[in-house]
Amino acid sequence: MSISYNITNIKNRMSCAAKRCGRDPTSIRLVAVSKTKSFMAIREAALVGPGHFVFGENYAQELHDKALELTGLPIEWHFIGHLQKNKIKYLIPMVACIETIDSIELANAISKRVTRGTECFIEVNIEDEKSKSGITPAGILPLAEHILTLPNLNLQGLMMIPPFDPNPEKSRPYFKKLRELLDKLNGDLKLENLLCGLSMGMSHDFEIAIEEGATIVRIGTAIFGGR
Ligand SMILES: *Cc1c(COP(=O)(O)O)cnc(C)c1O
Numbered sequence: 001m002s003i004s005y006n007i008t009n010i011k012n013r014m015s016c017a018a019k020r021c022g023r024d025p026t027s028i029r030l031v032a033v034s035k036t037k038s039f040m041a042i043r044e045a046a047l048v049g050p051g052h053f054v055f056g057e058n059y060a061q062e063l064h065d066k067a068l069e070l071t072g073l074p075i076e077w078h079f080i081g082h083l084q085k086n087k088i089k090y091l092i093p094m095v096a097c098i099e100t101i102d103s104i105e106l107a108n109a110i111s112k113r114v115t116r117g118t119e120c121f122i123e124v125n126i127e128d129e130k131s132k133s134g135i136t137p138a139g140i141l142p143l144a145e146h147i148l149t150l151p152n153l154n155l156q157g158l159m160m161i162p163p164f165d166p167n168p169e170k171s172r173p174y175f176k177k178l179r180e181l182l183d184k185l186n187g188d189l190k191l192e193n194l195l196c197g198l199s200m201g202m203s204h205d206f207e208i209a210i211e212e213g214a215t216i217v218r219i220g221t222a223i224f225g226g227r
Pocket of ligand 1 (some may be wrong): 033081202204219221
């Protein structure tokens, strides 16, 4: 199937999942995960339209090169990988949102370099899996409080990759948990404007994630094919 067909299909499925649980489909954003995919594939996807398109990349230098090559297309770039501090320079000023902040140190380093209002998410390692980055649930509140003191970062909410299981229903408890962690965070922070961003759900489980409250789904394989 073509990339444009896949995107239309995913958007329809997102819409149906939202309606099934009484949510407004326009409150959920699709991030097309284009890591390892060519300029041509991204250009094709970006031109499906309408309007603005969000792409996610995992490697800072790859995102930098693609953003430069594709200047002029209506693309918003999200960084969704593990970010090493010495790679932050590649992201600026290319990136609209960094979804994977998992330490105070990293938050400080990013805030020093990005422009005011750069959106960000805290990445949560819900099961404390050794192979994954992300902060443990207990670390969320102190990190969020710290990010809120930084001048340039605009905290949106929480992001997570659940432990992989081919059966999407196995992801549901983790999605529920992330939503509860966001509710708890809002209860603790008592901000005037609640944080409402939940970035969760990938190719095989995004419909379940939407049912559990995702506001961003990150989809690679189901749009661009295998990597
Ligand atoms: C690769 C990746 C995705 C997309 O995964 P698919 O299963 O290909 O949809 C989503 N989120 C993150 C953080 C990723 O690294």
